[in-house]
Amino acid sequence: MQLLSSPASPFARKCRVVLLETAQHDIDIRDVSASPLGGDADLNAANPSGKIPTLLREEGPALYDSRVICRFLDNRAGASLYPVGRMWEVLSLEANADAIMEAAVGMTYEKRFRGERDLVWPEWLDAQWAKIARSLDALEARSMPLLEGPLNVAQIAVGCALGYLDLRHGDRAWRDGRDTLAAWEGRFAARPAMDATKPE
Ligand SMILES: N[C@@H](CCC(=O)N[C@@H](CS)C(=O)NCC(=O)O)C(=O)O
The missing domain is CATH 1.20.1050.10 (Glutathione S-transferase Yfyf (Class Pi); Chain A, domain 2)
Structure with a gap:
């Protein structure tokens, strides 16, 4: 799996923090450009809004936005970030x-x-x-x-x-x-x- 991200994005940072807090080190972080004026082609293909974060998965369609990805990651790890x-x-x-x-x-x-x-x-x-x-x-x-x-x-x-x-x-x-x-x-x-x- 690959998380399309960028270092300054606070939305992507939520997902990166969840990954670290739940010790999921098997997901690659790939920095891409995202801008309201047009961004990365792979990002646009996976997420029609062209926004990061977007999670690319082999086993299913891409996931977005940050709320969906964080919840998916919590579920995947069996963590308890949603009491x-x-x-x-x-x-x-x-x-x-x-x-x-x-x-x-x-x-x-x-x-x-x-x-x-x-x-x-x-x-x-x-x-x-x-x-x-x-x-x-x-x-x-x-x-x-x-x-x-x-x-x-x-x-x-x-x-x-x-x-x-x-x-x-x-x-x-x-x-x-x-x-x-x-x-x-x-x-x-x-x-x-x-x-x-x-x-x-
Ligand atoms: N609701 C989205 C917001 C994501 C978002 O706005 N990301 C910004 C970067 S911080 C972006 O991709 N902007 C590009 C654009 O507006 O087209 C989420 O929670 O993931």
């Missing part, structure tokens, strides 16, 4: 983290691609950041018990989302006023699987 007793909370928290990533990746694309043509829309960037800020406030206010408990997929998603904010939007200083979440992130980022996948 039955807290399933809906965990899935909602993962969705919350993915929404942070979507807004943050969209901001990156706005600056990178539309910026090339002087088309950057500052109000749109601020509105995306407002979504992220609301989500971070909700994490700080409501999600710390789930973040502090035994390892689950939502913790991995939140860790990857926060790592991406540091990578691309450090100027927005997400830690300001969110001491509890910031302290959690510091501890979670020290996990070997997070450290090994930290984007440069």
